[in-house]
Amino acid sequence: xxxxxxxxAICHKDLLSELRKRETLNSILFxxxxxxxxxxxxxxxxxxxxxxxxxGLLWLVVLFSAxxxxxxxxxxxxxxxxLDRLILYSVSHRAIFLGKLxxxxxxxxxxxxxxxxxxxxxxxxxxxxxxxNLVLIFLLGDLGIATLGTFYALLITKTRAxxxxxxxLLFPMLIPLLLACVFATQYALEGxxxxxxRPWIEMLFVFDSIFLSACLLTxxxxxxx
Amino acid sequence: MNSxxxxxxxxxxxxxxxxxxxxxxxxxxxxDCIAILGPNGCGKSTLLKILATLLEPTTGGxxxxxxxxxxxxxxxxxxxxxxxHELGLYKTLTAEENLKFxxxxxxxxxxxxxxxxxxxxxxxxxxxxxxxxxxxxxMRKRLSLARILLESPEFVLLDExxxxxxxxxxxxxxxCIQNWKKGGLTLLLASHDHHEVLPLCDKAMVLNQGxxxxxxxxxxxxxxxxx
Numbered sequence: 001x002x003x004x005x006x007x008x009a010i011c012h013k014d015l016l017s018e019l020r021k022r023e024t025l026n027s028i029l030f031x032x033x034x035x036x037x038x039x040x041x042x043x044x045x046x047x048x049x050x051x052x053x054x055x056g057l058l059w060l061v062v063l064f065s066a067x068x069x070x071x072x073x074x075x076x077x078x079x080x081x082x083l084d085r086l087i088l089y090s091v092s093h094r095a096i097f098l099g100k101l102x103x104x105x106x107x108x109x110x111x112x113x114x115x116x117x118x119x120x121x122x123x124x125x126x127x128x129x130x131x132x133n134l135v136l137i138f139l140l141g142d143l144g145i146a147t148l149g150t151f152y153a154l155l156i157t158k159t160r161a162x163x164x165x166x167x168x169l170l171f172p173m174l175i176p177l178l179l180a181c182v183f184a185t186q187y188a189l190e191g192x193x194x195x196x197x198r199p200w201i202e203m204l205f206v207f208d209s210i211f212l213s214a215c216l217l218t219x220x221x222x223x224x225x
Numbered sequence: 226m227n228s229x230x231x232x233x234x235x236x237x238x239x240x241x242x243x244x245x246x247x248x249x250x251x252x253x254x255x256x257d258c259i260a261i262l263g264p265n266g267c268g269k270s271t272l273l274k275i276l277a278t279l280l281e282p283t284t285g286g287x288x289x290x291x292x293x294x295x296x297x298x299x300x301x302x303x304x305x306x307x308x309x310h311e312l313g314l315y316k317t318l319t320a321e322e323n324l325k326f327x328x329x330x331x332x333x334x335x336x337x338x339x340x341x342x343x344x345x346x347x348x349x350x351x352x353x354x355x356x357x358x359x360x361x362x363x364m365r366k367r368l369s370l371a372r373i374l375l376e377s378p379e380f381v382l383l384d385e386x387x388x389x390x391x392x393x394x395x396x397x398x399x400x401c402i403q404n405w406k407k408g409g410l411t412l413l414l415a416s417h418d419h420h421e422v423l424p425l426c427d428k429a430m431v432l433n434q435g436x437x438x439x440x441x442x443x444x445x446x447x448x449x450x451x452x
Contacts, residue, residue: 002332009329017317020356081311084279088313089330090302 006091010099015106017076024069025107032065032115040122050123055185058119059178062112063145063171069107070149071166073100074157083157083223093220097150101215104153105146112138125189133188133197140204141181144211148173151215154222180204228255230380230411231276233294235285238271238435245271246435249285253413253428255379258406260422260443261415263432269415270310272432273382276413277307290379306378308386312369316358320349320368323357327372343371347397362389370401380411387421399425419446 018024039057043050077083086096116138119125128134149170156165184200231253238246246268253259261269274280276289278298286293292300314323321340328335344350347367357365366389373381386402387395402425405412416422423429429443431450438450 005332006330009326013315013318013322013326016322017315020317076315076317080316081309081313082315084309084311085313085327086330087279088277088302088305088307089327090299091330 003092003095006095007099007102010086010096011102014073014100014103018103018107024072025110028065028068028107028111029114031068032061032111033118035061035064036115036118036122047124051125054119054123054125055182055189058112058115058185059141059181061115062108062142063174063178065111065115066104066108066145066149067167067170069111070104070146070153070170071163073104073150073153078157087223093223094216096223097154097216097219100154101146101150104150105142108142108146108149109138112142128189129191130188133192133201134185137181137184137188137197137201137204140201140208141177141184144177144204144208145174147208147212147215148177151211151219151222154219177204177207180207229253229288229291230255230257231287231289231413233275233285233287236272236275236282236287237284238268238275238280239283244435246275246282246432249432249435249437251287251430251440253411255411256406256409257428258402258412258414258426260419260426260429261413261432262419262422262429262446263417263438265417267432268435269417269432270384273307273309273384273413273415276380277305277309277382278302279307304379305382306373306376306380307382307384308366308369308373309382309384310388312365314357314365314368317356319354319356320344320360320371321353323368324372324375328375331376339375343374344368346374347371348393363391363394366390367394367397370398374401378410380413381405382413382415384415386414386416387418395421 040050043053074083077086152166152169156162159165180200180203184197184204187197229252231251233249233251236246236249237244249272261272263269271280275282275294278294278301281295286295288294289301290304294301315326318326321344324340324343325335341350341353344353347370349364349367349371357368360368386398390398402412414422414426423443426443428441429439429446430437431439431446433450439446
């Protein structure tokens with residue numbers, strides 16, 4: 001009960017701050033939309049090619065936008081000694097980590113949804129026949145990005161070259177997730193008559209389970225460091 | 226709680242190659258108010274951070290409220306309140322929301338009446354609904370004081386308690402310290418300005434380059450060890 005209350009308090013505080021500042025969500029949404037436009041200019045007006053590349057572009061846009069949100073997730077805590085204060089509250093370290101993770105997950109999910117809708121219009125993508133498959137892929141993919149992203153954001157909170165370090169550490173670790181997300185999304189958008197997305201979705205599930213468990217086990221050490 | 230609240234022996238703290246503290250021993254009983262004095266960079270804040278369990282000492286050990294400072298940090302944190310240089314307040318939240326957050330996260334119901342009483346006590350009741358981004362450093366410090374007033378700690382650590390406060394704020398801080406003393410709380414006040422903290426304290430520790438230069442009655446501090 002205590003754990004859930006702390007987790008909810010941290011999420012509520014972060015979302016309230018975001019609602020007031022509208023800094024993170026606005027910037028990552030505009031950044032995401034801008035990249036879609038840039039990609040479409042770079043690739044050209046060929047709709048068939050845009051459709052073919054859409055799953056890869058979608059996940060790249062989400063990944064790049066997510067880095068902006070993830071980078072800021074522990075900034076407010078570190079600036080005014082709030083992280084030390086949270087530690088002094090004797091709050092469960094896992095509750096702090098999960099609270100931050102949930103907020104980041106929500107931001108990534110919002111960006112993903114908006115970017116997909118924009119791509120459907122700009123790249124002439126068809127509405128998938130089995131949208132629940134796509135929803136599941138998004139949830140698992142975004143959870144993986146948010147999990148590792150929150151972990152690395154916490155790891156580099158006190159380092160000086162924070163903005164450079166985050167993508168350098170995060171992107172190589174996310175390559176398996178990116179591959180699984182792109183292939184699964186491709187099959188899901190095509191309707192997936194032969195259930196080819198399934199092994200990729202299973203891979204996403206395994207990836208999330210492993211990294212969420214590992215991050216929860218080590219988050220305490222990072223917070224105390 | 227035992228009458229002995231703090232018992233530290235041989236505490237040393239090293240940052241890279243620099244020793245911030247060397248072989249510090251400290252004993253504080255329940256109700257003691259101890260001033261930790263010394264020039265900037267002598268290790269006052271480092272010692273307070275060790276006492277708040279925010280830093281693990283390089284060598285040495287001891288107990289706070291009967292709990293080992295290396296093994297039982299969570300139990301110690303439940304009984305310690307800390308007011309440091311960084312106040313740990315969220316700029317985007319209002320004064321009232323900041324207090325509410327600390328109550329909720331500590332597992333207590335944030336009663337609006339109590340929050341407003343605490344804010345009134347530090348003279349912030351008129352601005353309770355404003356985001357603290359618009360507050361001066363002194364006002365933020367008062368808000369941090371209100372946060373401590375809402376808690377019921379056994380042990381309070383104040384790092385430069387009078388810094389950034391106007392005369393009224395300093396009077397308020399002194400009043401709070403006197404009330405905590407009357408309530409039997411153990412207090413540690415770190416400051417470089419002995420004129421402000423010595424009248425409030427029963428014992429004094431003077432640090433110089435990370436070592437204890439004096440520990441004892443504040444009235445008997447040799448002039449050679451104090452600035």
